[in-house]
Amino acid sequence: MLPLICPLLFVTRLMITASASDHTTNFVFNGFASANLLLDGMATVTSTGLLQLTEPTDQDMGHAFYPYPLPFKNASSAAALSFSTSFVFAIVPRYPDLTGHGIAFVLSASSDLTPALPSQYIGLFNKSDQGKLSNHLIAVEFDTNYSPEFDDINNNHVGIDVNSLRSVYSASASYFSDGVGTQNLTLASGNLFQAWVEYDQFECLLNVTLAPLELKKPSVPLLSSFVNLSSFITDYMHIGFSSAVGSFPASHYLFGWSFALNGRDVAIDISLLPRLPIIITTPKSKLLIKYGLPAIGGAMLVVAGFATCAFILIRKKIKFAELLEDWEQEHGPQRFSYKDLYIATKGFGEKEFLGAGGFGRVYKGVLPRTKTHVAVKKISHETRHGMRQFVAEIISIGHLRHQNLVQLLGYCRRKGELLLVYDFMPNGSLDRFLFDKPESMLDWKQRLHIIKGVASGLFHLHEEWDQVVIHRDIKASNVLLDSQMNGRLGDFGLSRLYDHGSDPQTTHVVGTLGYLAPELTRTGKATTSTDVYAFGGFLLEMACGRGPVETKALPEKMILVDWVHENWRKGSILDIRDPNLEEFSAVEMELVLKLGLLCSHPKPSCRPRMRLVMQVLDGDAALPEELLADWNESFAVGNDGFADLINLVESAFSKSVVSLTESTGKKTER
Structure with missing residues (x-):
């Protein structure tokens, strides 16, 4: 999804313990014996302080909400506030091998969800309101049922739901363990798990983390998705939980819950939590145990032997299964097998993990046959433009050959993932050498060399190749450095192609705030001029050593292009250079700063090719x-102008989400 930088909200953190009578924004329940919650359906608090949402019966549901609606939006900017919550839960099925339905943490405009349905609807929606924008409901589901109608990935997953049970982002239940990697979890196991849900109002980033109760919070979240909640919530929202059962009954329990609005939630005290009740099952017939099992046992051993062999073969086949359609045969060598990529990255292990962004995770690897060092990026399917067209464009871009472009070697398509294979760049991304006090600082000579290299690569994309390639996401983090510290423009996952002389088509607004040309949010047309605007932002961050938007900076310094322009007007443009640069050419520095301003000109007609x-x-x-001198102040971003641009981007982003929610319910582009 489009990463929007939300307006700054300065709110004092209120740290007090919740009670039955206080209307607070921070609370922690170590057990629910004294909690004053709104309960309906099967939901009840047991004598031991357990919050039991469902009982092991058929076709019913339960809800539990905090008794008061909370102010989730800033009064002046109407932007969603940050929040963090954690809770401990367990799902206990009546029959171990027959999982039912899950549990969900809910933000809802209404605490009355009684019109919803049980079973696969998890007590959140019904057939008529499923998918409607008027729901104003955000949920994080921990689902133990596979529902093809909602495009579930399996029967053991965690998903982020926005007004619909078609999750905008989902992943199999698991957690990340430092030094070990991904560890799978079984939600409907009767074990206790702790979950963390956190929303950052500044980055509009929603993180979901899961782990067994006995472990500390993992350093890497299970789900991390850019979503601007301001577009979906009302001023006041209810928070709570929903659960349901269907044909296969189960019990859903909550043991503790902590929540904080505009702050960090208090850690749950595990030692104070109530215990899970002992589930007593009806014993089997003694006659069956005495006579039936020995007779059946012999036959079962023989069948089990054959079944085990078949299972191993089938599981191996499923593990490396790919999507391969007839039209993909034409791409030939540029299609990699998933098995080769799995081996190359050592099973996409944590030791091979290079980094993560809004589009997916990147791993280093060595191809088993050619011993070529590669970088493998796992992203979601590009549903909006059609997979066939998207792959065709990726393959076309793979034919690009230029010393300042990262070579796209090919792709692999499997289930809900698309894997892009690139040349491996040993020195990583450029931003590592610019920001956050890097160990190795780039001197001015190196920076100018990288700038010229990226400009050469972008010139090749725009004017030298057979088609015009619009990159759409130019920034320091997408410039990679080879072994000789040459800058190479990479990450073509958002790129678009069109013929020379043709008119670009309107598309969804993608990219990163601070690099988005003003006209892009209004026309939706990505052009060479919008790429040049982003390149201007890249020039300024190379010269100034900071990003295009710094939310913690003083208002006059928050937007880099405005700050540079103001200093240019005052005749003090060199004063804003990177203070870490000890030696530099004043002539070259001034040229780069002024060229960055010109490329970032609000008027497209004033930007150079x-x-x-x-x-x-x-x-x-x-x-x-x-x-x-022809700088158009009506487009300048600063103070009120910054808010205007935020509104423009949010408006365009909201329209994008609306169209996707109504058509597919899939994850949108950033």
Whole structure:
């Protein structure tokens, strides 16, 4: 989804313990014996302090909500506030091998969910309101049922739901263990788990983390998704839990719950939690045990032997199963097998993990046959444009050959994932050498060399290749460094192609705030000019050593392009260079800063083409500095202008989410 930088909200953190009579924004329940909750359906608090949402009966549901609605939006900006919550739960099925339905943490405009249905609807929606934007309901589901109608990935998953049970993002239940990697969990096992749900109002990032109760919170979340809750919630929201049972009954229990609005939730005291009740099952017939089992046992051993062999073969086949359709045969060698990529990355192990972003996780690997070092990126299917068209564009981009572009070697398609295979860049991404006090600081000579390299690569994409390639996500983190510290533009997952001389088509707004051209949020057309705007932001962050938007900076310094422009007007443009640079050429630094401003011009007609950018950097053409005097203040981003741009982006993002929710319910682009 589109990562929106939410407006700054300065709210004092209130740290008090919840009671039955206080209307607070922070509370912790170590057991629910004294909790004053709104309960309906099967939900009840047991004598030992357990919150039991469902009983092991058929076709019913239960809800438990905090008794008061909470103010989830900033009064002045109407932006969703940060929150964090954790809770301990257990799902106990009546029959161990027959899992029923799950439990969900809920943010809802209403605490009355009685019109909802049980079974696969988990007590959240019914057939008529499923998928409607008017629901104003966000849920994190811990689901133990596979529902094809909602595109569930399996019967043991965690999903983020927005007004619909078609999760915008989901993953199999698991947790990340440092030094070990991904560890699978079985939700309907009767074991106790702790879950953490956290929303950052500044990054609009929703994280979901899961772990067994006895372990501390993992350092890597299970789900991490950019979603602007401001578009989906009302000023006041109810928080609570929902659960349901269907044909296979189960009990859903909550042992403790902690919540904080605009702050960190208090840790749950595990030592104070109530115990899980002992589940007594009806004993089997003694006659069956005495006479039936020995007779059946012999036959079962023989059958089990054959079944085990078949299971191992089938499981291995399923493990490496891929999606391969007839139209993909034409791509030939550029299609990698999932098995080879699995072996290359050592099963996508944590030791091979390079980093994660809004689109997926990246792993390093060595291909087993050629011993080629590669980087493998796992992303979600591009449902919006059609997989066939998307793969065709990826393969076309794979034919690009340029010394300043990361080579896209091919792809693999499997289940709900698309895997892109790139050349491995040993020095990683450029932002590691610019921000957060890097161990190795780039000097000015290196930075200028990288700038010229990226400009050359972008010029090749725009003007030299057979088709025009619009990158759509140019920034320091998408510039990789090879063994010689040459800058190479990478990550073509958002790129689009069109013929020279043709008119670009309107598409969904994607990219990163701070690099998005003002006209893009209004027209939806990504062009070479919008790429040049992002390249301008890249030039400024290379010269200034900071990102295009710094939410913690002073208001006049928050938006980098405005800060540079203001200093240019005052004649003090060199004052905002990266203070960590000890030696630099004042002439070159001023040229890069002014060129960055020109590329970031609010008017597309004033931005240079990449051919002119190359000529200016090489000293073969003069910088048309007079165009900077035509800076259109109505587009400038600063103070009120920043809020206007936020509203424009949020509006475009909301329209994108609406169309997707109504059509597929799938995860949107960033």
